[in-house]
Amino acid sequence: MLHIAICDDQQDQLAGIAAYVHEYLELDAIDAKVSLFLHPDELLTACARERFHIYILDILMPMLNGIEVGKDIRHLDKEAQIIYVTAEPSFALNAFCAHPINYLLKPIVKQQLFDSLALAVSLTDLLEEVMLAIKTKEGVHTLRICEIACCEYSHRRVIYRLINGGQLETSTLVGRFSEHIAPLLHSGYFLQPHISFAVNLRRVERFCKEHFMLRGGLTVPISKKLYSEVRDDYLNYVLGKKELL
Incomplete structure (x- = not known):
């Protein structure tokens, strides 16, 4: 499902934009969840616990303007699509540091917003929302791969560390760890930097020679033997050269 x-x-501007967005989604029969925020702090708090595919941001907001919000979002998610809407044209050049796909002036022309949404949807990769079925002692759990921060192989079980701070542990594996995590690696969003670990590149905050530091304080070790390969793959991801499904 698309998250916007x-x-x-x-409040009136927020309601007006939301009405246009819902109209667009209905016309194109797109299944989506739309979340509304009156303050940028509320949005950034929500970003810490869930992922949005498309952001529509005002620029002139209290405490934290839309350009700074866009920078924070881009730090968290390099693939998210950002659309700016504002009554002030003078911020256009500065806004592009967050790599938005469009900059619309208020009052918003509905068709311009529709065209921007169509572009954003076309650039959004929803295949990353593929579900994994994980067999545990308690039963089978389903997860979206974007909910996984990293996973670790230990004592013939896999421990999944989730972005919400929780974790799941599989039953005893029959096959190899590399076979178990193949769907993650195939997505293009995960790397295996160590024989016993896989990491979600979206969650990486810092890359060091010995480990990845993830948001939330998690660390994932990097094997000395794999360092060069892992470094190149990570840089390709950051530079947008890594092929994603």
Whole structure:
């Protein structure tokens, strides 16, 4: 499902943009969840616990303007699509540091917003939302791969560390760890930097020679033998050269 976040500190403006977005989704029969935020802090708090594919941001907001919010979002998610909507044209050049796909002036022309949404949807890779079935002692759990921060192989079991701070542990594996995590690696969003670990590249905050540091304080070790390969794959991902499904 497509997740869209709209942030504008003016209630009437927020409602108007949301109405256009819902109209567009209905016309194109797109299954989506739309979340509304009146304050940028509320949006950034939500970003820490869930992922949005498309952001529609006002620029002139209290405490933290839309450009700074866009930078924070881009730090968290390099693939998210950002659309700016504002009454102030002078911020256009500065706004592009967050790599938005469009910059729309208020009052919003509905067709311009529709065209921007169509572009954003076309650039959004929903295959990353593929579900994994994980067999545990308690039964079978299903997860989206974007909910996984990293996973570790230990004593013939796999421990999944989740972005919400929780974890799941599989039953005893029959096959090899590399076979078990093949769907993650195939997505292009995960790397195996160590024989016993896989890491979600979206969650990486810092890359060091010995380990990845993830948001939330998790660390994932990097094997000395694999360092060069892991470094190249990570840089290709950061530079947008890694092939994603």
